[in-house]
Amino acid sequence: MLSRGTARTAQLLRSSAAAAAQQPILPGARASYATVESDLFKPTKFGSKYTVTLIPGDGIGAEVAESVKTVFKADNVPIEWEQVDVSGVDASSERTEQLFRESVASLRRNKLGLKGILHTPISRSGHQSFNVAMRQELDIYASISLIKNIPGYQTRHSGVDLAIIRENTEGEYSGLEHQSVPGVVESLKIITRAKSERIAKFAFNFALANQRKKITCIHKANIMKLADGLFRTTFHQTAKEYPTLEVSDMIVDNAAMQAVAKPQQFDVMVMPNLYGGILSNIGAALVGGAGIVPGCNMGRDVAVFEPGCRHVGLDIQGKDQANPTALLLSGSMLLRHLGLDEHANRISQAVYGVIADGKTRTRDMGGDATTHQFTRAILDRMETL
Template sequence: MSDPLKLLCLEGDGIGPEIMAATLAVLQAASPALNREVKIERRAIGFAALETEGSTIPKAVVEAAKTADGVILGPVSHNSYPPVDQGGRNPSGVLRKELELFANRRPARTWPGLDAPSRKAFDLVVMRENLEGFYADRNMFAGGGEFMPEPDVALAFRKVTRSASMDIARAGFELAASRPSKHVTVIHKANVMRMTDGLFLDCTRAVAEEYSSVTFDEMLVDAAAAHLVRDPSRFDVLITTNMFGDILSDLASELAGGLGLAGSLNFGAHHAVAQAQHGSAPDIAGKDMANPVSLILSTEMLLRHLGEIAAADLIRASVCTALALPETRTRDLHGALGTRDFTEVLTNLVEESAI
């Protein structure tokens, strides 16, 4: 008998508990399509952990993440946490660094029947380098990447390494090779940041030579933002550095219908973390207003990453069916349903398809 699939679930803050409950209900509904039994372990992070253990992400949680097959991470309110020396660490940044999750895969696509700001249908993926760049909480071995030498001067270091650039480039080209369009666009600003983005660009060009089946072009980040607004369908897989990827993926997801639909998967050589692309939305927490699709689709991506293709396909198809009609959408998508009712609709769709 196969070993169980061990998933660590971290609810987080704000709407985290609500959308995690919805996600686990959908996962349970899809269980007949899974190859292995799923074992769920829950641990507290965020304000709940800070109150009881003095840290927003205790060491025991990090160790549990290292032994799990995958992690489902709810949104966190890290901007509201106390300073690091008072226990306020960003759980997302900590897990990315501790688990060496060098890639952040962020798909954005339009859905049949659902109006979106983009006037053209599209299906793209932003492959974002996840461990360096301007992200000061994870780009140094010790200490942060920002400092103030005097009260009126703040400085930030941007770190770009050959090894990390090669890793994200290979992950992006490997993904593109498996997609129908087989097209990579590398996003950069090497005309200004000639050394850092120049190194990144050199690495992606070197990897491109290994994938003869994939077409390859390059685009400045400001031009990429403009072209995304004009015609996102021209893109397939975008490979880029940390901050550019963070910004462009949010833009692409809004063009597709909103961050409530934006799945995200962080992964490295040995670990993977599903994480909704949006924040914790404390203003609607507990009001049955949250759209759980982002975390559900993130978990679908995690299942696919772990080889559970049938269950992942089942969840994605059921989400597509639910989004097609206003009466089975959440209110943020001009539908009629709250979180709980939408979850019931979606779990019923999954269960019916799983029979």
Template sequence: MHNVTLIKGDGIGPSIMDQAVKIIDASGAKIHWEEADAGMAAFNKFGTPIPDATLESIDRNRVAFKGPLTTAVSEGFRSINVELRKKYDLYANVRPAKSWAGVQTRYSDIDIVIVRENTEGLYAGLEHYLTSKRDIAESLAVVTRHGSERIVDYAFKYARDNNRKKVTVCHKANILKYTQGLFLETAKEVAARYPDIEFDSKIIDATCMHMVMNPQQFDVVVTTNMFGDILSDLTAGLVGGLGLIPGANIGADAALFEAVHGSAPDIADKNIANPTAVIMAGVMMLDHLHEHEAANKVKTALEKVIAEGKYVTPDLNSNAGVGTDVMGQAIIDAMA
């Protein structure tokens, strides 16, 4: 039995997480869900977006399954997601983007995995005002050899473990010669340990252009924090949007799995939210827990339902346009 901290989140979070939990339970995986609070719902209830009880649950279980959380812009708590990643040193953010049969996009054969360094760079949160008038602000980008080495090593191990052929490191070392230069230099050193995996490096702006013009050239892409954030949204656009993209945050002894889209309060409680992203995050979690048979059952059933297009939410097929709950039940039925 696997103990997992379940955080349903804000907005559409509870509705899509309820379906994901039902589907994972129906897969035969042995999961004991320990529900905990976080986000605006937790703030309204307890006066804090991350109650101590939630952290204690993650401390015990070391695996969390999380719905989208609302973070206030420019005020209040900086980011619950960032705080969780820092506290549990979840240094690797993994976001696979793969084409779906039944989802119309410009491309039909995309299969790219973004591996993003999750704790350093400009998102380290080291920023301040330089004047008392607050008219000049400064952010510091932190890149360490340790952080660079472990994320690039993770990307190569991921490629080897998942029968991937190529790792591309994305950087801006031509301009940021110290921070990005250190990242690129370290990546080259790590790549030498994996002669069986093809290694490539590209400047970040050129990467964005090439991903739009010829995305099939990319396999596993590893990069620093902010660049990874941007590239993972770009690859989501190639395959149909954030509603189809899962995310895993992996550390040495803890992991957090989530949909990467927002809480979408405008469609909360309307039973129209697409649960695909969080279901696929659940698939990643099952693989992490070595529940590979259950993971494959869920993924295969979800692919079947989306390909058929009959029992999917309006964003996937406006002519079908069933509810979140009907789509969830269709996936359970497809597993049977």
């Protein structure tokens, strides 16, 4: 029997495509899911409306966020946005740091967020990733990317339906590195038993709640015998508590090859931070690109919904070419998290219907529609549902 926290996982983490296909909702799956345990948090609500932090992000963030706001408003979704326009492009200014602090405070207050991707500079003098800093500060420890074929949108692979779950707060993203002497850099990869067990339990409970059968642990324990060895060992020890699920593990380089060759073999994949970043990008390419993959990041107190494949899109910023699908479907996941299934289903069904129809698609999907035209098509579709 599923625990209360586990049962509540299903509402949030069921794929948007599943809702569009009108698959049944798991019993007891309602709002206020917090962790894989039973401790629950309550989102901020004033009167009949929820307050949700909106962080549009950089690149195409403002454009796709505007699409979400337009669609939600048209459907009378009972949400008030608390928008914080933090940016990672020029993070050296005092004002930018202040906005980042405001975004963290807003998420801590509202418990829920919809977020685009914040740019992180590559140069050595650049600041730490705001995306990573936000997850670490708020302990938003579990990242989920839903990799699933969209009906009517043909890609090289069919029958792909997998969930990539990555630990969000440690591993190579710990941000602990220094130059011992000129030309010699030490970068620390942190793996702890406690956080490895926590993400493993999250993955197992996700599988149970969503009626999935198999979990694969991705690692590099053949080389990093202590760090990834601990992650792998903890995974298998935790698996003993879930005897109904099939478990296996796979070295990350083989997993990358297998994902490209036969992605249908995977169901749920759980892994440390860096491997999740790589495999979520590979997964997105399998089903049509970064523009269509939804995702979310879960913590004990805060849930942040954002595209599952983290691309900023600086190259098409301001060109009205962005695909808002990923953020719209992430927004639909947020609505299911709140128990607003009717709104979530109507929006996700409209998105999938427009894509399946094939007449209005953005450039990344082989069409020539602008962001505004694609949004308009979704609004028109919603009127028929």
